[in-house]
Amino acid sequence: MPQIGKLSSLLQVIVLALSFTVFQASAYASEEKSFNVNEMIMHHIKDAHEWHITGPEHGGVSVYLPVILHDNGFKVFSSKYFYHGKETEVKLNDSTTYHYLEGVGPAKGYGLYHEEIYKLNHEGKLHFQGDHPHNATPTDLSITKNVASLIIGSLLILIIMLSVARFYRKNGAVAPKGIAKFFEPIIVMVRDDIAKANIDHHKYQKYVPYLLTIFFFIWINNMLGLIPIIPGGANLTGNITITFFLAFCTLLVTVFSGNKNYWGHIFWMPGIPVAMKIFMIPIELIGIITKPFALMVRLFANITAGHIIVLALISIIFINKNYAWAGLSVPMALFISVLEILVAFLQGFLFAMLSSLFIGAAVEEAHH
Numbered sequence: 001m002p003q004i005g006k007l008s009s010l011l012q013v014i015v016l017a018l019s020f021t022v023f024q025a026s027a028y029a030s031e032e033k034s035f036n037v038n039e040m041i042m043h044h045i046k047d048a049h050e051w052h053i054t055g056p057e058h059g060g061v062s063v064y065l066p067v068i069l070h071d072n073g074f075k076v077f078s079s080k081y082f083y084h085g086k087e088t089e090v091k092l093n094d095s096t097t098y099h100y101l102e103g104v105g106p107a108k109g110y111g112l113y114h115e116e117i118y119k120l121n122h123e124g125k126l127h128f129q130g131d132h133p134h135n136a137t138p139t140d141l142s143i144t145k146n147v148a149s150l151i152i153g154s155l156l157i158l159i160i161m162l163s164v165a166r167f168y169r170k171n172g173a174v175a176p177k178g179i180a181k182f183f184e185p186i187i188v189m190v191r192d193d194i195a196k197a198n199i200d201h202h203k204y205q206k207y208v209p210y211l212l213t214i215f216f217f218i219w220i221n222n223m224l225g226l227i228p229i230i231p232g233g234a235n236l237t238g239n240i241t242i243t244f245f246l247a248f249c250t251l252l253v254t255v256f257s258g259n260k261n262y263w264g265h266i267f268w269m270p271g272i273p274v275a276m277k278i279f280m281i282p283i284e285l286i287g288i289i290t291k292p293f294a295l296m297v298r299l300f301a302n303i304t305a306g307h308i309i310v311l312a313l314i315s316i317i318f319i320n321k322n323y324a325w326a327g328l329s330v331p332m333a334l335f336i337s338v339l340e341i342l343v344a345f346l347q348g349f350l351f352a353m354l355s356s357l358f359i360g361a362a363v364e365e366a367h368h
Contacts, residue, residue: 037319041311045235045304047146048115049079053229063230065148067107069117071138077106079142085112090128098128110138117142146242149234153221161216190215190352198356203363207356210253214246215352222303222344226337237347238304240296247296250355255288258362291358299347306340 051063064080086102088111100113102120111118111126111133118126118135126133160183167180176184195204195211224232236242264270266284269277313336316329 037312037315040315041308044233044311045238045307046115047144047235047239049112049142049144050083051145051148051230051233065145066143067117068141068143069110069138070141071119075106075138081105081107082110082112082117088125090126092128098126100126100133111135115144116140145234146236146239149221149224149231149236150242152231153217153224153236156224157213157216157220160220187212194349194352194356198353199360200363200365207253207257207359210249211352211356214249214355215348217348218246218299218351219345219348222347223341225303225307226340226344235304235307237299238307240300243296243300246299246351247292250295250358251288251292253355254292254358254362257359259365261364261366262362264366291354295351295354299351302343302347306336306343309336310340 049065049067051065053061053063055061062080062083064078064083067075067077067079067082069075082101082103085104085107088100088102090098090100092098098113100111102124103110103112109120109124111120113126113133116133116137117140118133118137121127121135126135128134160179164180164183164187167176167178175181190212191208194215195208198204199207218237221236225235225237227233258266266288267281269280269284272280310333313329313333317323317325
Protein backbone atom coordinates (compact mmCIF):
# COMPACT_ATOMS: atom_id res chain seq x y z
CA MET A 1 0.00 0.00 0.00
CA PRO A 2 2.78 2.55 0.71
CA GLN A 3 4.13 1.88 -2.80
CA ILE A 4 0.70 2.59 -4.31
CA GLY A 5 0.54 5.85 -2.35
CA LYS A 6 3.97 6.90 -3.60
CA LEU A 7 3.02 6.07 -7.19
CA SER A 8 -0.20 8.06 -6.84
CA SER A 9 1.73 11.06 -5.49
CA LEU A 10 4.22 10.80 -8.35
CA LEU A 11 1.43 10.73 -10.95
CA GLN A 12 -0.19 13.76 -9.29
CA VAL A 13 3.07 15.69 -9.53
CA ILE A 14 3.46 14.75 -13.22
CA VAL A 15 -0.15 15.71 -14.02
CA LEU A 16 0.38 19.05 -12.25
CA ALA A 17 3.56 19.60 -14.26
CA LEU A 18 1.75 18.78 -17.52
CA SER A 19 -1.09 21.13 -16.56
CA PHE A 20 1.48 23.88 -16.08
CA THR A 21 2.96 23.07 -19.49
CA VAL A 22 -0.51 23.31 -21.07
CA PHE A 23 -1.03 26.65 -19.33
CA GLN A 24 2.29 27.96 -20.67
CA ALA A 25 1.46 26.80 -24.20
CA SER A 26 -1.96 28.38 -23.88
CA ALA A 27 -0.41 31.72 -22.93
CA TYR A 28 1.96 31.45 -25.89
CA ALA A 29 -0.88 30.53 -28.25
CA SER A 30 -3.04 33.42 -27.10
CA GLU A 31 -0.15 35.80 -27.80
CA GLU A 32 0.24 34.71 -31.42
CA LYS A 33 -2.20 35.22 -34.28
CA SER A 34 -1.43 31.75 -35.58
CA PHE A 35 0.03 29.09 -33.32
CA ASN A 36 3.53 28.13 -34.47
CA VAL A 37 4.48 24.72 -33.05
CA ASN A 38 8.14 25.01 -34.01
CA GLU A 39 8.57 28.40 -32.34
CA MET A 40 6.83 27.28 -29.16
CA ILE A 41 8.96 24.11 -28.84
CA MET A 42 12.24 25.88 -29.63
CA HIS A 43 11.36 28.62 -27.14
CA HIS A 44 11.07 26.00 -24.39
CA ILE A 45 14.11 23.84 -25.13
CA LYS A 46 16.71 26.50 -26.00
CA ASP A 47 18.79 28.49 -23.54
CA ALA A 48 17.58 31.93 -22.47
CA HIS A 49 18.55 34.99 -20.43
CA GLU A 50 15.37 34.67 -18.36
CA TRP A 51 13.55 31.89 -16.50
CA HIS A 52 10.11 32.18 -18.02
CA ILE A 53 7.31 31.05 -15.68
CA THR A 54 4.01 32.01 -17.30
CA GLY A 55 2.29 34.60 -19.45
CA PRO A 56 3.37 36.03 -22.82
CA GLU A 57 6.75 35.10 -24.24
CA HIS A 58 8.04 38.62 -23.58
CA GLY A 59 6.82 40.61 -20.60
CA GLY A 60 5.19 37.70 -18.73
CA VAL A 61 6.05 36.43 -15.25
CA SER A 62 9.76 35.58 -15.35
CA VAL A 63 12.88 35.41 -13.23
CA TYR A 64 15.30 37.72 -15.00
CA LEU A 65 18.93 36.63 -14.98
CA PRO A 66 22.02 38.87 -14.98
CA VAL A 67 23.48 39.89 -18.32
CA ILE A 68 27.27 40.29 -18.22
CA LEU A 69 28.85 41.80 -21.33
CA HIS A 70 32.44 42.78 -22.06
CA ASP A 71 32.39 45.58 -24.61
CA ASN A 72 34.93 48.33 -23.85
CA GLY A 73 34.66 47.30 -20.23
CA PHE A 74 32.22 45.15 -18.30
CA LYS A 75 28.51 45.92 -18.34
CA VAL A 76 26.20 44.13 -15.88
CA PHE A 77 22.42 44.54 -15.86
CA SER A 78 19.21 42.53 -15.61
CA SER A 79 17.85 40.78 -18.69
CA LYS A 80 14.47 42.46 -18.05
CA TYR A 81 15.89 45.44 -19.96
CA PHE A 82 15.78 43.20 -23.03
CA TYR A 83 12.54 41.30 -22.40
CA HIS A 84 10.70 44.50 -21.45
CA GLY A 85 12.35 46.37 -24.30
CA LYS A 86 10.93 47.42 -27.62
CA GLU A 87 10.11 44.73 -30.18
CA THR A 88 11.54 45.94 -33.48
CA GLU A 89 10.54 44.72 -36.92
CA VAL A 90 12.93 44.56 -39.89
CA LYS A 91 11.64 43.85 -43.41
CA LEU A 92 14.00 42.85 -46.20
CA ASN A 93 13.48 43.23 -49.95
CA ASP A 94 12.01 39.76 -50.26
CA SER A 95 9.36 40.77 -47.70
CA THR A 96 10.94 38.51 -45.07
CA THR A 97 10.25 39.97 -41.61
CA TYR A 98 12.51 39.59 -38.59
CA HIS A 99 11.63 40.56 -35.04
CA TYR A 100 14.14 41.27 -32.29
CA LEU A 101 14.13 42.97 -28.91
CA GLU A 102 15.85 46.33 -28.62
CA GLY A 103 17.21 46.89 -25.14
CA VAL A 104 16.22 49.83 -22.95
CA GLY A 105 17.97 51.46 -20.01
CA PRO A 106 21.39 49.82 -19.38
CA ALA A 107 20.77 47.52 -22.39
CA LYS A 108 20.36 50.44 -24.81
CA GLY A 109 22.52 49.99 -27.88
CA TYR A 110 22.10 46.21 -27.90
CA GLY A 111 19.54 43.90 -29.46
CA LEU A 112 18.43 40.38 -28.51
CA TYR A 113 17.68 38.00 -31.39
CA HIS A 114 17.11 34.28 -30.76
CA GLU A 115 18.79 34.73 -27.35
CA GLU A 116 21.97 36.10 -28.95
CA ILE A 117 23.05 39.64 -28.02
CA TYR A 118 24.23 41.97 -30.81
CA LYS A 119 25.44 45.56 -30.94
CA LEU A 120 23.04 47.78 -32.87
CA ASN A 121 24.44 49.72 -35.82
CA HIS A 122 24.57 53.52 -36.15
CA GLU A 123 20.88 53.47 -37.13
CA GLY A 124 20.01 51.61 -33.94
CA LYS A 125 19.03 48.43 -35.81
CA LEU A 126 20.21 44.93 -36.59
CA HIS A 127 21.48 44.40 -40.12
CA PHE A 128 20.28 41.10 -41.58
CA GLN A 129 21.85 39.20 -44.44
CA GLY A 130 19.93 36.00 -44.97
CA ASP A 131 18.52 34.70 -41.71
CA HIS A 132 21.22 36.03 -39.37
CA PRO A 133 22.30 39.48 -38.20
CA HIS A 134 25.77 40.61 -39.21
CA ASN A 135 26.23 43.09 -36.37
CA ALA A 136 29.18 42.90 -34.00
CA THR A 137 28.69 40.77 -30.90
CA PRO A 138 30.05 41.66 -27.45
CA THR A 139 31.67 38.99 -25.31
CA ASP A 140 28.69 37.45 -23.52
CA LEU A 141 29.46 36.08 -20.03
CA SER A 142 25.84 36.14 -18.88
CA ILE A 143 24.27 33.83 -16.32
CA THR A 144 21.76 32.17 -18.66
CA LYS A 145 19.08 29.66 -17.69
CA ASN A 146 21.36 26.70 -18.43
CA VAL A 147 24.22 28.25 -16.44
CA ALA A 148 21.92 28.89 -13.47
CA SER A 149 20.55 25.34 -13.73
CA LEU A 150 24.12 24.00 -13.85
CA ILE A 151 24.95 25.87 -10.63
CA ILE A 152 21.76 24.68 -8.90
CA GLY A 153 22.30 21.06 -10.00
CA SER A 154 25.94 21.11 -8.87
CA LEU A 155 25.02 22.58 -5.48
CA LEU A 156 22.30 19.95 -5.09
CA ILE A 157 24.80 17.14 -5.79
CA LEU A 158 27.25 18.63 -3.27
CA ILE A 159 24.56 18.92 -0.59
CA ILE A 160 23.40 15.33 -1.14
CA MET A 161 26.87 13.78 -1.22
CA LEU A 162 28.15 15.78 1.77
CA SER A 163 25.04 14.79 3.74
CA VAL A 164 25.60 11.10 2.96
CA ALA A 165 29.32 11.37 3.80
CA ARG A 166 28.52 13.18 7.07
CA PHE A 167 26.16 10.37 8.11
CA TYR A 168 28.83 7.68 7.70
CA ARG A 169 31.55 9.84 9.25
CA LYS A 170 29.34 10.33 12.29
CA ASN A 171 27.85 6.81 12.62
CA GLY A 172 30.42 4.55 10.99
CA ALA A 173 29.54 1.39 9.04
CA VAL A 174 25.95 1.03 10.24
CA ALA A 175 22.60 0.48 8.51
CA PRO A 176 21.89 3.72 6.62
CA LYS A 177 19.04 6.05 7.56
CA GLY A 178 17.41 9.04 5.95
CA ILE A 179 18.98 10.31 2.76
CA ALA A 180 21.87 7.82 3.06
CA LYS A 181 19.36 4.97 2.95
CA PHE A 182 18.16 6.09 -0.47
CA PHE A 183 21.54 6.87 -2.06
CA GLU A 184 23.70 4.03 -0.69
CA PRO A 185 22.26 1.35 -3.05
CA ILE A 186 22.78 3.67 -6.02
CA ILE A 187 26.38 4.42 -5.05
CA VAL A 188 27.05 0.71 -4.54
CA MET A 189 25.46 -0.03 -7.92
CA VAL A 190 27.80 2.41 -9.69
CA ARG A 191 30.79 0.97 -7.83
CA ASP A 192 30.00 -2.73 -8.33
CA ASP A 193 27.91 -2.94 -11.51
CA ILE A 194 29.67 -0.21 -13.50
CA ALA A 195 33.22 0.41 -12.25
CA LYS A 196 34.17 -2.99 -10.84
CA ALA A 197 32.41 -4.94 -13.61
CA ASN A 198 34.22 -3.16 -16.46
CA ILE A 199 37.59 -2.06 -15.05
CA ASP A 200 40.39 -4.26 -13.71
CA HIS A 201 39.66 -5.29 -10.09
CA HIS A 202 42.99 -3.85 -8.95
CA LYS A 203 42.49 -0.48 -10.67
CA TYR A 204 38.79 0.36 -10.58
CA GLN A 205 38.81 2.16 -7.19
CA LYS A 206 40.44 5.36 -8.45
CA TYR A 207 37.84 5.73 -11.22
CA VAL A 208 34.79 5.32 -8.96
CA PRO A 209 34.67 9.06 -7.97
CA TYR A 210 34.66 10.13 -11.63
CA LEU A 211 31.96 7.62 -12.59
CA LEU A 212 29.83 8.62 -9.60
CA THR A 213 30.21 12.29 -10.51
CA ILE A 214 29.07 11.94 -14.13
CA PHE A 215 26.25 9.54 -13.18
CA PHE A 216 24.74 11.81 -10.52
CA PHE A 217 25.37 14.96 -12.58
CA ILE A 218 23.44 13.57 -15.55
CA TRP A 219 20.69 11.93 -13.48
CA ILE A 220 19.94 14.88 -11.17
CA ASN A 221 20.05 17.46 -13.96
CA ASN A 222 17.82 15.25 -16.11
CA MET A 223 15.30 15.13 -13.26
CA LEU A 224 15.49 18.90 -12.80
CA GLY A 225 14.78 19.29 -16.51
CA LEU A 226 11.47 17.44 -16.08
CA ILE A 227 10.21 20.07 -13.59
CA PRO A 228 8.48 22.79 -15.65
CA ILE A 229 9.13 25.68 -13.23
CA ILE A 230 12.18 27.16 -11.54
CA PRO A 231 14.56 25.62 -10.42
CA GLY A 232 13.75 23.12 -13.18
CA GLY A 233 12.69 23.44 -16.78
CA ALA A 234 16.17 24.01 -18.24
CA ASN A 235 17.25 21.67 -21.01
CA LEU A 236 20.77 21.38 -19.57
CA THR A 237 21.71 17.84 -20.61
CA GLY A 238 20.01 18.50 -23.94
CA ASN A 239 22.60 21.20 -24.60
CA ILE A 240 25.33 19.96 -26.95
CA THR A 241 28.05 21.98 -25.17
CA ILE A 242 27.31 20.23 -21.86
CA THR A 243 27.31 16.75 -23.39
CA PHE A 244 30.47 17.66 -25.34
CA PHE A 245 32.27 18.59 -22.11
CA LEU A 246 31.18 15.37 -20.37
CA ALA A 247 32.32 13.27 -23.34
CA PHE A 248 35.60 15.23 -23.51
CA CYS A 249 36.24 14.46 -19.83
CA THR A 250 35.76 10.74 -20.56
CA LEU A 251 38.15 11.07 -23.52
CA LEU A 252 40.81 12.71 -21.32
CA VAL A 253 40.49 10.08 -18.58
CA THR A 254 40.70 7.28 -21.16
CA VAL A 255 43.68 8.72 -23.04
CA PHE A 256 45.74 9.54 -19.93
CA SER A 257 44.91 6.16 -18.36
CA GLY A 258 46.03 4.21 -21.44
CA ASN A 259 48.85 1.78 -20.73
CA LYS A 260 51.49 0.27 -23.01
CA ASN A 261 49.14 -2.53 -24.06
CA TYR A 262 46.39 -0.07 -25.04
CA TRP A 263 48.64 2.18 -27.15
CA GLY A 264 50.34 -0.86 -28.65
CA HIS A 265 46.97 -1.98 -30.04
CA ILE A 266 46.39 1.53 -31.41
CA PHE A 267 49.72 2.10 -33.19
CA TRP A 268 51.07 -1.40 -33.87
CA MET A 269 48.35 -4.04 -33.65
CA PRO A 270 49.84 -7.48 -32.92
CA GLY A 271 49.14 -10.48 -35.12
CA ILE A 272 48.43 -8.73 -38.43
CA PRO A 273 50.66 -7.91 -41.46
CA VAL A 274 52.72 -4.71 -41.42
CA ALA A 275 50.89 -3.24 -44.43
CA MET A 276 47.56 -3.75 -42.64
CA LYS A 277 48.99 -2.18 -39.46
CA ILE A 278 49.81 1.03 -41.35
CA PHE A 279 46.31 1.04 -42.83
CA MET A 280 44.66 0.46 -39.44
CA ILE A 281 46.52 3.15 -37.45
CA PRO A 282 44.38 6.13 -38.66
CA ILE A 283 41.22 4.07 -38.22
CA GLU A 284 42.16 3.28 -34.62
CA LEU A 285 42.98 6.94 -33.96
CA ILE A 286 39.61 8.00 -35.35
CA GLY A 287 38.02 5.35 -33.12
CA ILE A 288 39.44 7.09 -30.05
CA ILE A 289 37.41 10.20 -30.99
CA THR A 290 34.23 8.53 -32.25
CA LYS A 291 33.58 6.67 -28.99
CA PRO A 292 33.14 9.80 -26.82
CA PHE A 293 31.44 11.50 -29.80
CA ALA A 294 28.77 8.79 -29.66
CA LEU A 295 28.37 9.45 -25.92
CA MET A 296 27.88 13.16 -26.61
CA VAL A 297 25.26 12.70 -29.33
CA ARG A 298 23.36 9.92 -27.52
CA LEU A 299 22.76 11.99 -24.38
CA PHE A 300 21.97 15.19 -26.29
CA ALA A 301 19.54 13.51 -28.70
CA ASN A 302 17.66 11.42 -26.13
CA ILE A 303 17.06 14.23 -23.66
CA THR A 304 16.11 16.81 -26.29
CA ALA A 305 13.80 14.33 -28.02
CA GLY A 306 11.93 13.71 -24.77
CA HIS A 307 11.20 17.42 -24.28
CA ILE A 308 10.16 17.84 -27.91
CA ILE A 309 7.76 14.87 -27.85
CA VAL A 310 5.95 16.10 -24.72
CA LEU A 311 5.62 19.64 -26.10
CA ALA A 312 4.49 18.34 -29.51
CA LEU A 313 1.76 16.25 -27.89
CA ILE A 314 0.54 19.25 -25.88
CA SER A 315 0.57 21.33 -29.08
CA ILE A 316 -2.11 19.08 -30.60
CA ILE A 317 -4.66 20.95 -28.45
CA PHE A 318 -3.74 24.32 -29.93
CA ILE A 319 -3.20 23.13 -33.49
CA ASN A 320 -6.79 21.88 -33.55
CA LYS A 321 -8.00 24.87 -31.45
CA ASN A 322 -10.13 22.62 -29.28
CA TYR A 323 -9.47 21.69 -25.65
CA ALA A 324 -11.34 18.41 -26.20
CA TRP A 325 -8.10 17.14 -27.77
CA ALA A 326 -6.62 17.26 -24.26
CA GLY A 327 -8.37 13.94 -23.66
CA LEU A 328 -5.92 12.41 -26.16
CA SER A 329 -2.76 14.53 -25.91
CA VAL A 330 -2.52 14.83 -22.10
CA PRO A 331 -2.65 11.04 -21.39
CA MET A 332 -0.07 10.49 -24.14
CA ALA A 333 2.14 13.25 -22.72
CA LEU A 334 1.66 11.74 -19.25
CA PHE A 335 2.90 8.38 -20.52
CA ILE A 336 5.97 9.98 -22.13
CA SER A 337 6.66 11.99 -18.94
CA VAL A 338 6.62 8.82 -16.82
CA LEU A 339 8.92 7.21 -19.38
CA GLU A 340 11.22 10.24 -19.18
CA ILE A 341 11.75 9.57 -15.46
CA LEU A 342 13.19 6.18 -16.42
CA VAL A 343 15.17 7.75 -19.29
CA ALA A 344 16.65 10.34 -16.89
CA PHE A 345 18.17 7.53 -14.82
CA LEU A 346 19.00 5.32 -17.78
CA GLN A 347 20.99 8.00 -19.62
CA GLY A 348 23.17 8.59 -16.56
CA PHE A 349 23.67 4.84 -16.19
CA LEU A 350 24.58 4.35 -19.87
CA PHE A 351 26.99 7.28 -19.93
CA ALA A 352 28.81 5.98 -16.85
CA MET A 353 28.69 2.38 -18.11
CA LEU A 354 30.17 3.19 -21.53
CA SER A 355 32.78 5.48 -19.94
CA SER A 356 33.85 2.62 -17.69
CA LEU A 357 34.11 0.31 -20.71
CA PHE A 358 36.40 2.76 -22.50
CA ILE A 359 38.53 3.25 -19.39
CA GLY A 360 38.60 -0.50 -18.75
CA ALA A 361 39.95 -1.12 -22.27
CA ALA A 362 42.63 1.53 -21.72
CA VAL A 363 43.95 0.03 -18.45
CA GLU A 364 43.59 -3.66 -19.36
CA GLU A 365 46.85 -5.60 -19.20
CA ALA A 366 48.05 -7.83 -22.02
CA HIS A 367 46.86 -11.46 -21.92
CA HIS A 368 49.38 -14.19 -22.75
